[in-house]
Amino acid sequence: GGAGGSKKKLVMDTPEMEEIWQELRPRKRQRKKTNKDGTAKKRRGAKVPPEVERLLGEANSNYAFGELDSARTALLEAIRLSPGYPDSYHTLGLVHQDEGEAGKALECFIIAAHLTGRDFDQWNHLAHLSRQQQNIPQAIYCLNRALRLRSTPEGLYLKAQLLESTGNEKKAVETLTNLLPMLQKQDHDKRTEACASLARLHSRLGDTGAAVKVLEDWVSQREGGLKSPEPGEMDPINMLLECLTLQKEFERGLKHVSDLEACNPQMEIPVDIVVRKGVFLIGCDRFDEAQAAMQPLFRESFENTADLHFDVAEAFREAAARNNDKALVNKALEMYDALQAVELFNQPGLWLCQAKCYHMLSAHEQGDERKRLVDLAVAAYEKVRVKVPGNPAACNALGDLYFEKGEKGLQIELQSSDPGKKRRERAPKEPKAKKQKEAKEKPPKERDAEGKVMKDPKKAKDGGEGAKERKERLKVEAQQRREAALRAYSILHERAKLKYEMQEWADFLALAKPLLPCPDTVPRRRAKVRGAIGEGGRPNQQSL
Structure with a gap:
């Protein structure tokens, strides 16, 4: 039997199914009863x-x-x-x-x-329990159920953290974006954390402009602007300056640093923000001011500030390419050479920057000096290509340098960026006449007394006609399971449409499999549940 229309009475095939249906069938919605004063009467619990x-x-x-x-x-x-x-x-x-x-x-x-x-506290507690057991997908599901009942800033921030940990960064961005309007002025610490997380996610997704907008809005909404920042607020400020560096917004970044210094004349500016100011000044071609501003960097330990030295070297190299200045290239190369002593930075990225500097310096020289610089650039590019095969920047530059050296016979194969994708070598096609000749040489197929072609016993399937009978039997059994599934799910279909969305209902069935009488297989577009059912459609106690 199946669920009929709204006016038809549903009749089950067995008494057990009828008992389950009478318990779970949809009830008519009754009009709310009120007291004499108009207040709603309390509903009595189920008997x-x-x-x-x-x-x-x-x-x-x-x-x-x-x-x-x-x-x-x-x-x-x-x-x-x-x-x-x-x-x-x-x-x-x-x-x-x-x-x-x-x-x-x-x-x-x-x-x-x-x-x-609809119990918010219960779902919220289950989300934290699931997180403690490292079941992150289930924790997200429980949080979603809780947030549908009551949307709270703590719940949204926790959901964003869980989504980020599972790699679902786009949904985490959406969650944090919905969180920010809910925060009040007194929730400044929460706003700082949320803005920093949102900006970091935007930057990781490649949307640096959105990250800058989030952080600049945070600065504008902060009471006093950049005045008297707390230690925990320096990270978002540094992140804002770093994003502006990536966007080449040097004037804009310099203005933020100047506002920070003007609002806090007695505060000692951290060295990383000092370096950002120097990079902005280099980007604005104010090299003397940059050299003076970055003096605190040179007083620090070189190993502890190696990343900042690399940023300054990159700024000098980009300014040299922009201005075609040999002196700036030498400054950048000097800093790159010093970074080779740091094991963490002695990597292909550094070698590639050194090769670019040698290549740029070769354009300012002639004769033997030019040849020496070209050889140094080739050696550095080859070092990168050996460590990172198929690097486009190294391979393209090497092609130009080998052409300049006159070694036209040396070719460099650019490999695909996808390591699993390889070029297929096509085998030469055989002539048509050769195929026809081979076909004629094949022995004729053996035939039986009736003239039918005899099957090769090696290629014949095991069982012969038995395999065909087995196929028919499996087909009948599958049909029987399908019909049983339809009968069992007919008692739940209307309830699913009334109370739950189908995805929620599928999750419920998966969690409540000891409770519901579900067969091994179910129809398409229904929840796939393998239940542990005992006699009479009752759940097995061992499954609980």
Whole structure:
């Protein structure tokens, strides 16, 4: 039988199915009853059979006195008698929790939450429990259920963190974007953390402009602007300056640094922000001011500030390419050579920058000196190509340099950026006449007395006609399972449409598989659940 129209009465095939349907069937919505003063009357809870109440009382008493085995037995019997009552699952979860089985406890709590319905605190607690057990997808699901009931800044920020940890950065950005309008002026610390996280995600996704906008809005909404920043607020400020460096917004970045210095004349500016100011001045071609501004950097330990030295060298190299200045190239090359002593920076990225500097210097020289610089550039590019095969910048530059040296016979194959994608070598096609000749040389196929072609015993399938019969039998069994699935799910389909969206219902079925009578296979576009069902459509107690 199946679910009919709204006016037709649904009749089940078996008494067990009829019993389940009478318990889970959709009820008509009744008009809300009110008191004389207009207030809504409190709804009474669902009636629980007396036997179930007795078992629950016995289970609670046993649990209170530490008799966990007796409590579990009573709870499983209560679930067998009334599988839709949430308190049984919640108490059973407490029993599992005391026994150290956190996974089973969490499963019972989630079934209880689904049966309870709209309980924000319960879903929020389940999200934190799932996070403690490192079940991040389930924690996100529980948070979504809680946030639909009550949207809170703490819940949204936790959801963004979980989404980021799973690599779903776009949804994390969307969540943080929805969080910012909810924060009040007094929630300054939360706003700082949220803006820093959102800007970091934008930058990681390649949208540096959006990161700059988020951080500049944070500065404008901060009371006093950049005046008296706390230690935890220096990271967003440094991130803003770094994003402006990537965007080549040197004047704009210099203005922010000047505002910070003007608002805090007595504060010692951190060395990383001092370097940002020097990079901005180099980008504005104010080299003398940059050299004076970066004096605090040269007083620091070279190994501890190697990354800042690399940023300054990059700024000098870009300014040299922009102005065609040999002196700036030598400054950048001097800093690159010094960074080779630091093991962390002695990598292909540094060698590539050195090769570019040698290549740029060769354009300012003639004769033997030019040849020497070209050889140095080639050696550095080759060093990069050996470590990172197929690097486009190194291969293209090497092609130009080898052409300049007159070594036209030396070719460099540019490999694909995808390491799994390789060029296919096509085999030469055989002539058509050769194929026809080989076909004629093949021996004729053997035929039986009736003239039919005899099958090769090596290629014949095992079983002969038995394989065909097996195929028909499997087809009939699959049809029978499909029909059984349709009968079982007909009692749940209307309830799914009334109370849940299909995706939520699928998640519920997956979590409540000991509760629902589901077959091994289900129709397409329905939740795939493998339930543990005992006799009479009742759940197996061992599965709980």
